Amino acid sequence: MYKILDARSVGLNIKQFVIEAPRIARKHQPGQFIILRIHDKGERIPLTIKSSDPQAGTVTIVVQAIGKTTSLLNCLETGDSILDIVGPLGKPSEIENYGTAVILAGSVGTAMALPTAYALKKAGNHVVFIEGSRNKEMVVFEDEVRSSSSETYVMTDDGSYGEQGLVTKKLDELIAAGRKIDFVLAVGPVPMMRAVARITAPLGIKTMVSLNSIMVDGTGMCGGCRVLMGDKSQFACVDGPEFDASKVNFEVLMQRNAMYREKECASLKQFQERWEEQVAELREELAAKESHHV
Amino acid sequence: MSEKNSLPLKERMKILRIHMPEADPAVRSRNFEEVNQGLPEADALTEASRCIECAKPGCVVDCPVGVKVKEVIALICAGDFLAAAAKLREDNSLPAITGRVCPQENQCEGGCIVGKKGQPVAIGNLERFIADYERLSGKLGLPANAPATCKSVAIVGSGPAGLSAAGDLIQKGHRVRVFEALHELGGVLVYGIPEFRLPKSIVRGEVDNLRRMGVEFETNVVVGKSVTLDELMNEEHYDAVFVATGAGLPVFLGVPGEHFNGVYSANEFLTRVNLMRAYQMEEYDEPVYDCRDRDVIVVGGGNTAMDAVRTSRRLGARSATLVYRRSDAEMPARAEEVKHAREEGIEFRMLTNPVEFIGDEKGWLTGARCVRMELGEPDASGRRRPVEVKGSEFVLPANVAIIGVGTTANPLIQSTTPDLATNKWNYIVADENSMRTSKRGVFAGGDIVTGGATVILAMGAGRKAAASIHEFLTAGEW
Ligand SMILES: Cc1cc2nc3c(=O)[nH]c(=O)nc-3n(C[C@H](O)[C@H](O)[C@H](O)COP(=O)(O)OP(=O)(O)OC[C@H]3O[C@@H](n4cnc5c(N)ncnc54)[C@H](O)[C@@H]3O)c2cc1C
Ligand code: FES
Numbered sequence: 001m002y003k004i005l006d007a008r009s010v011g012l013n014i015k016q017f018v019i020e021a022p023r024i025a026r027k028h029q030p031g032q033f034i035i036l037r038i039h040d041k042g043e044r045i046p047l048t049i050k051s052s053d054p055q056a057g058t059v060t061i062v063v064q065a066i067g068k069t070t071s072l073l074n075c076l077e078t079g080d081s082i083l084d085i086v087g088p089l090g091k092p093s094e095i096e097n098y099g100t101a102v103i104l105a106g107s108v109g110t111a112m113a114l115p116t117a118y119a120l121k122k123a124g125n126h127v128v129f130i131e132g133s134r135n136k137e138m139v140v141f142e143d144e145v146r147s148s149s150s151e152t153y154v155m156t157d158d159g160s161y162g163e164q165g166l167v168t169k170k171l172d173e174l175i176a177a178g179r180k181i182d183f184v185l186a187v188g189p190v191p192m193m194r195a196v197a198r199i200t201a202p203l204g205i206k207t208m209v210s211l212n213s214i215m216v217d218g219t220g221m222c223g224g225c226r227v228l229m230g231d232k233s234q235f236a237c238v239d240g241p242e243f244d245a246s247k248v249n250f251e252v253l254m255q256r257n258a259m260y261r262e263k264e265c266a267s268l269k270q271f272q273e274r275w276e277e278q279v280a281e282l283r284e285e286l287a288a289k290e291s292h293h294v
Numbered sequence: 295m296s297e298k299n300s301l302p303l304k305e306r307m308k309i310l311r312i313h314m315p316e317a318d319p320a321v322r323s324r325n326f327e328e329v330n331q332g333l334p335e336a337d338a339l340t341e342a343s344r345c346i347e348c349a350k351p352g353c354v355v356d357c358p359v360g361v362k363v364k365e366v367i368a369l370i371c372a373g374d375f376l377a378a379a380a381k382l383r384e385d386n387s388l389p390a391i392t393g394r395v396c397p398q399e400n401q402c403e404g405g406c407i408v409g410k411k412g413q414p415v416a417i418g419n420l421e422r423f424i425a426d427y428e429r430l431s432g433k434l435g436l437p438a439n440a441p442a443t444c445k446s447v448a449i450v451g452s453g454p455a456g457l458s459a460a461g462d463l464i465q466k467g468h469r470v471r472v473f474e475a476l477h478e479l480g481g482v483l484v485y486g487i488p489e490f491r492l493p494k495s496i497v498r499g500e501v502d503n504l505r506r507m508g509v510e511f512e513t514n515v516v517v518g519k520s521v522t523l524d525e526l527m528n529e530e531h532y533d534a535v536f537v538a539t540g541a542g543l544p545v546f547l548g549v550p551g552e553h554f555n556g557v558y559s560a561n562e563f564l565t566r567v568n569l570m571r572a573y574q575m576e577e578y579d580e581p582v583y584d585c586r587d588r589d590v591i592v593v594g595g596g597n598t599a600m601d602a603v604r605t606s607r608r609l610g611a612r613s614a615t616l617v618y619r620r621s622d623a624e625m626p627a628r629a630e631e632v633k634h635a636r637e638e639g640i641e642f643r644m645l646t647n648p649v650e651f652i653g654d655e656k657g658w659l660t661g662a663r664c665v666r667m668e669l670g671e672p673d674a675s676g677r678r679r680p681v682e683v684k685g686s687e688f689v690l691p692a693n694v695a696i697i698g699v700g701t702t703a704n705p706l707i708q709s710t711t712p713d714l715a716t717n718k719w720n721y722i723v724a725d726e727n728s729m730r731t732s733k734r735g736v737f738a739g740g741d742i743v744t745g746g747a748t749v750i751l752a753m754g755a756g757r758k759a760a761a762s763i764h765e766f767l768t769a770g771e772w
Contacts, residue, residue: 023520037477043570044477084477086514216570219475219516220704221485221542222562228553233546238706252553255657259555263584 001081001289005058012137013065014108015074016050017082022057024049024087030115031093031210031242034061035218037084038073039282045069046215046237048112049088059087062111062140068267075279081286089218090241097124098183098206102174103149104130104167104196106188107138110145112210113187117148125183126150128174132167132188136160168195181205186245190254197245207245211236214257228252303346311413312341316634323607323638326489330394330422338423342370344408344415352405353417359754361385363402363417370420379428382421387458387757390429390496392750393422395487395597397628401750429499436507440467445767448473448532450517450707453481454749455538455740455756457500460509462760468767471510471532473517478569481540483749485569486561488601490608491631494568518706523714527735534735534763537722538756541701541741547593551651552697556659560594560602560698567605586610588693591662593617593648595625599698600632603640606694614640617690619647619667619680643690645669645680651695661691701746711736721745729759734772737763 006018024034033048052059065071076082093116101120105113110131121127129149133139134157146152153170154162163170167188174181184207186196193209200207213225213236220238227236228249234240271278315331316322322329333341345367353363362381369378382389398404398418406414428434446469449456456472457480464470478484480497505511515521517539526532544559546552590611592603595618607614616635618625621644625632636642648662666686669678703720715723715732722731722738729737739755741747766772 023515027520041571084514086475086477086516087520089516089519216562216565217476219519219542219706221544222565223544223546223559224562226546226553233552249553252657256553256555258657 001083001286002085004076004078004080004082007076007078007080010062011107011140013074014062014138014140015065016060016062016111017076018058018060019082019085020057021059021085021087024059024085025052025057026054028052028054028059028088028115029092030095030119032088032090033112033218033241034059034085034087035089035215036073036082036086038069038076038082039285040083042072042083043069044084044216044218046089046212046218048210048241050111050114062108064108067264068271071268071271071275072278072282075275075282080283081290083286083289086218089237091239093119093185093208093242095119095123096183099125100128100179100181101125101183101185102128102130102171102181104132104171104184104186104188104192106132106167106192107134107140109188109210110141113185114141114144114148116185117145120183120185121148121150129153130155130167130170131162132156132192133161134158166195167192168199171196171199175199175203184208184245185210185242190250190257193245193248194250197248197250201246208242209245209248210241211243211248211253212241212257213253214259227256301343306343306346307408307412309340309344311344311416312337312419314416314419319634319637319639322490323604324610326608328493329490329634330419332426333416333419333423335423335427338370338420339373341416342367342420345371346408348407352407353402353415354405356400356405357385357402358748358750359385359757361402361421366424367415367417367420370424375424375427376431376433378424379434382424386421386750386753387461388454388500388749388753389421390425391454391483391492391500392753393418393420393425394492394496395628396421396750397748399629429496434503436503437465439465439508442469443467443767445469445533446471446531447763447767448526448530448535449538450523450535451475451481451538451540451740451742452479452501452511453538453540453740453752454483455540455752455759456481456536457504458753458756459536459538459739459760459763460504460756461507462757463763464504464507464509466760466764468764469510470508471512473515473521473526474511474513475516476569477513479511479513485565486598486601488564488568488605490604491601516706518710523707523711523733523736532735533767534737536729536756536759536763537707537731537736537738537742538740538752538759539704539707539742540752541721541746542704543702544697545700545702546697547648547699549648549650551653551659553657554651554653554659555657556653556692556694557651558694558696560592560598560696561701563602563696564598564605567609584609585694587612589613589615589691590694590696591615591617591648591690591692592696592698594698594700595620595627596698596700597627597631598701599696600627600635602696602698604631604635604638606696607638607640611694615643615690615692616640617643617646617648617662617664619645620677621645621669624677646690647680647682648690648695649687652689659693659695661689662695664688664690701741703742703745719745727758728762729755730762730766730772735766
């Protein structure tokens with residue numbers, strides 16, 4: 001069991017958890033993720049690590065409530081526990097001094113991009129961070145985004161905060177202004193990452209995207225997370241999660257990510273109808289396990 | 295004492311092999327309960343009396359770990375089931391499991407003299423009877439551990455190799471900690487082999503016994519990621535490490551269309567169903583493609599493929615078809631699985647090989663383009679090589695296709711331990727007898743050394759490794 005030392009809401013339906021997980025904290029590198037399971041009948045879901053503190057033995061994750069598992073997870077509070085967490089998984093981001101590195105991140109993707117942004121800055125890059133969200137309520141971690149980058153832009157779809165427009169609009173502007181860009185990292189919804197790839201690939205700018213495919217074990221054992229790179233299959237959990245954007249088949253990624261959509265919707269609906277009950281059951285289960293452990 | 299045992303040899307040879315009672319195929323193909331019900335005591339005694347106590351028991355020779363089958367059966371005949379269990383345990387620490395999953399026809403029963411003329415003694419069924427008797431009697435005498443040695447051993451992987459090594463090492467007085475990547479212990483026994491063949495409670499029982507003996511378990515640790523082998527030895531001060539990580543990496547066919555929704559590796563399909571219990575969808579959150587009223591094909595001819603196809607049937611598949619590129623005779627699956635599968639209405643399409651998966655515009659699988667094969671000259675494995683029949687292409691409709699053609703080594707440990715020698719397939723190189731690897735203090739065994747094999751071989755490797763680790767810890771010499 002992994003204790004939640006701090007749980008706080010950081011945006012609309014977005015929550016940040018600081019969790020006791022010493023092994024993961026010790027080994028975490030930017031770009032890596034964890035897989036967690038919150039109760040005995042729960043599914044295993046991947047979540048990116050926003051930061052870690054090896055001394056304190058903690059990792060910080062950020063969760064947007066989208067489906068049942070993330071909704072249930074976001075009902076947990078400081079003092080609660082998470083049943084299983086495994087990690088850090090995946091390959092770390094490739095950190096080099098590229099020159100000018102542009103990071104584009106959408107909503108919770110921002111949390112995933114932060115450790116890499118810090119590392120790129122530390123490696124000597126001029127880091128341009130373009131954070132995008134739907135609206136003002138969903139702009140998260142703005143302070144950290146600013147401190148991790150040398151140049152920061154905040155974009156909202158509806159213009160309720162920062163500049164109005166998509167992150168790619170800003171990227172286009174930078175390119176049109178003749179800025180020399182040596183490296184791009186895009187983290188966020190698949191259509192956004194695809195749009196970025198379409199802009200940078202013709203220009204030959206090295207671009208990485210962090211792929212959120214459906215996973216089970218996260219160790220290379222099931223192949224469910226496979227993504228199509230050109231005509232070759234790769235496993236996102238061990239070969240990724242970051243991949244060369246110019247090779248990724250985004251259509252197949254979207255298609256595979258939609259595989260269980262119907263079931264996910266049904267399961268979410270069922271959760272929403274009786275969420276209080278389910279949260280209470282979860283707490284009971286965890287408490288029973290806790291006392292069993294002692 | 296069984297009276298039949300006093301029967302003259304000739305009479306004993308006339309007794310027919312007792313059938314294992316099985317659940318009704320029409321019912322069981324819709325649920326996940328165990329198919330084999332176990333022999334009642336009287337039947338076990340009769341079956342045991344079929345043993346003719348030959349002077350050179352082929353069963354012992356052909357058992358990969360040399361279980362003293364003849365002596366075990368003699369103890370059954372004498373009615374001393376607990377003694378029989380103890381005798382069994384001298385060579386096999388997981389009898390309730392191997393009694394259910396060993397390919398007996400190629401091992402003990404294959405060597406049985408009685409089988410030369412009629413049907414061999416049902417050694418597997420007797421093994422299971424004895425192990426279940428012992429378990430249910432609650433009289434499993436856990437052996438006392440030797441005094442503490444102050445040495446500690448890390449075991450990586452909780453499959454049969456890891457578990458059996460843990461049991462032997464704790465008895466020698468060493469501190470033993472098992473690290474497992476998944477949230478449940480048991481390896482393939484829990485994520486691969488389905489409940490209807492091996493109830494999870496049996497594996498859990500074995501794990502609980504080890505816990506009671508003092509073995510520590512830590513789940514959710516991916517060695518190579520969460521901690522490296524070197525860190526285990528240098529920072530956590532383990533005196534020896536046993537790597538028993540299995541052959542977990544799924545092999546795909548590499549044909550076009552494998553990314554369509556509905557195409558699974560057998561590992562993923564079985565993991566979703568067994569480990570994550572997708573078969574109890576109402577209660578569990580793990581989704582699996584709805585097989586109800588769909589056509590499912592499974593590619594392969596081994597136990598994994600057989601488990602996947604029988605599982606899909608239980609999930610309600612309208613048609614469940616096994617597609618194999620060789621013929622019946624070459625299928626590596628256990629004979630009993632093939633029999634059970636046929637009874638459950640599984641269709642067998644032998645000498646058939648998928649060359650492409652096809653799907654609709656939304657990316658959902660609709661079928662597999664297959665070719666027919668014929669058997670040519672024997673290949674390196676001694677089996678006749680399947681060759682494509684020109685112009686034999688046809689489409690097999692399918693909504694779900696499951697690939698169960700084999701697995702390879704998971705590279706996570708090898709790639710983070712540069713001084714650990716591997717062969718060209720990335721399996722860890724270990725000495726056949728001492729199980730020592732190229733790295734001081736590191737031993738390896740089970741599927742990670744041999745490639746996908748059997749539970750009994752993994753169990754045997756675990757025990758060999760335990761003996762060798764004990765020797766190393768005692769003598770301190772590499
Ligand atoms: C579906 C299926 C059906 C089978 N049926 C039969 C059968 O009927 N009869 C038979 O004899 N054999 C059968 N086999 C084969 C048999 O199960 C294996 O040969 C046996 O389990 C191998 O044991 P092992 O201990 O070497 O590895 P495994 O059982 O594979 O266990 C390895 C364990 O190590 C863990 N692990 C891997 N990497 C790491 C890491 N880096 N850090 C921590 N932990 C790690 C894995 O999660 C796993 O739990 C079957 C296999 C499958 C897949
Ligand atoms: S999640 Fe199973 S192989 Fe990647």
